[in-house]
Amino acid sequence: MDIERQEERIRAMLEEELSDYSDESSSEDETDHCSEHEVNYDTEEERIDSVDVPSNSRQEEANAIIANESDSDPDDDLPLSLVRQRASASRQVSGPFYTSKDGTKWYKNCQRPNVRLRSENIVTEQAQVKNIARDASTEYECWNIFVTSDMLQEILTHTNSSIRHRQTKTAAENSSAETSFYMQETTLCELKALIALLYLAGLIKSNRQSLKDLWRTDGTGVDIFRTTMSLQRFQFLQNNIRFDDKSTRDERKQTDNMAAFRSIFDQFVQCCQNAYSPSEFLTIDEMLLSFRGRCLFRVYIPNKPAKYGIKILALVDAKNFYVVNLEVYAGKQPSGPYAVSNRPFEVVERLIQPVARSHRNVTFDNWFTGYELMLHLLNEYRLTSVGTVRKNKRQIPESFIRTDRQPNSSVFGFQKDITLVSYAPKKNKVVVVMSTMHHDNSIDESTGEKQKPEMITFYNSTKAGVDVVDELCANYNVSRNSKRWPMTLFYGVLNMAAINACIIYRANKNVTIKRTEFIRSLGLSMIYEHLHSRNKKKNIPTYLRQRIEKQLGEPSPRHVNVPGRYVRCQDCPYKKDRKTKHSCNACAKPICMEHAKFLCENCAELDSSL
Structure with missing residues (x-):
């Protein structure tokens, strides 16, 4: 064989072998497997000296092989196995190694x-607020980024549809009965007031407390609950709140086990991804929303405090605990767009999509x-x-x-x-x-x-990013006992929306406000609009109107009593309905003789001087 041809063939083979060095799978081509538990070496030469081969000398080694072969007898044909063995030796990483079960x-x-x-x-x-979230300045505006006006309007539409169905059913059962005042359709400001009461109940850690205790009038209740709406109205709205069109639910359930809450949940997750860019360290883990009612995808996790509930897989910022991405474990889905694998590999691949190719680090168990x-x-x-x-x-x-x-x-x-x-x-x-x-x-x-x-x-x-979010949700939890799993998910969305909104508020205002103060301000701001509209109603008791005016910080209007005309006493209970033609000289408020204070001229002058 001609020397030049042999040299050219060897060089081509070596360059082909060396080009494959960057592939990590090259280690799988090794054939000499040692037993486990032993420190192994790649080649016989490494067993002797165990010296690393510097990467920049691999080309020199290849050239040396070619030079040695070119000096040999031109009639000798170099076997292909020897060429591969020498090329493999030139690119092996030297040193001892351990071998696992699969090699x-x-x-x-x-x-x-x-x-x-x-x-x-x-x-x-970097961790920063994105897009329109930068313009949010108040507590409600930050919260409205995650629970948007479109979401609230969608909930309002389906809730009123459920209320109308309830009214029709009640009328059919008793044709002579009139629709009760607490069974009327709701408004957007009343819906926000309902959500605000849930936040305030969680703030005072009364989310599992009996509602009757919160509405008590003996001094042990909470005034803000009574002034916002009646107990019957709160219970009625809570029972009738809906998140999807019930008439098409059966059709959607054929492809999605989570059809009753899918739209609201997907919108919330999308808002979380659009509003904030997380830090460089993220955590993936599971959280469990406590639920013991009927649900196709209810799970049992013995090491969780609740043990039974709805499992949510979450991607969370490990530094400031912002919720980036969520996925509800909905069991084995029917064939369709939501029929995805629940293996860990695919779950992680879906959760990290918002931060793909950003060079961040993800920690999981x-x-x-x-x-x-x-x-x-x-x-x-x-x-x-x-x-x-x-x-x-x-x-x-x-x-x-x-x-x-x-x-x-x-x-x-x-x-x-x-x-x-x-x-x-x-x-x-x-x-x-x-x-x-x-x-x-x-x-x-x-x-x-x-x-x-x-x-x-x-x-x-x-590792504790998701666990901290679980703890933050539990501290001021809005969840109440319910037999409907969409309500459990809705409570979970409200909890995480408050956490994310507080992070946005702190970043935009550059303040370190406590989360308790943030939730309190958020709840009151959502209630005040409803209080203004309720204060304009004429059929509410006087004592309730006075408390509303006190909470709003508005002065009570002066009452004008027409002489000779009998009007209701403002200090008497509503049930007595006592009327009078007398009024207070100071504020012109109508009062009956029972609540009037009689003074002589001398005592009146002394009282005014004090």
């Missing part, structure tokens, strides 16, 4: 030294963590991830899950883009964490004698 190799030495900040760790966006998932997030969506790993995963070497180790010891395994650590916090216990963000064996010195790896401390600092 995945984890090297003991770091494969990507941190010489500069990696591209996957450079966040291209061992139910989500997977070797393929983390590499998929890094390569396809430019997102790093950190998570604990279940010990039955086939990619984990058995030496990483052995419990007969010294407490506070760590074992690291490295690949090109992913790192594995096994930490023993105490005797007979290990914790395994996988990360595509960390690429070294750094120990957090602030942990002292515990010697926790930085991967562990980072996971601990970013």
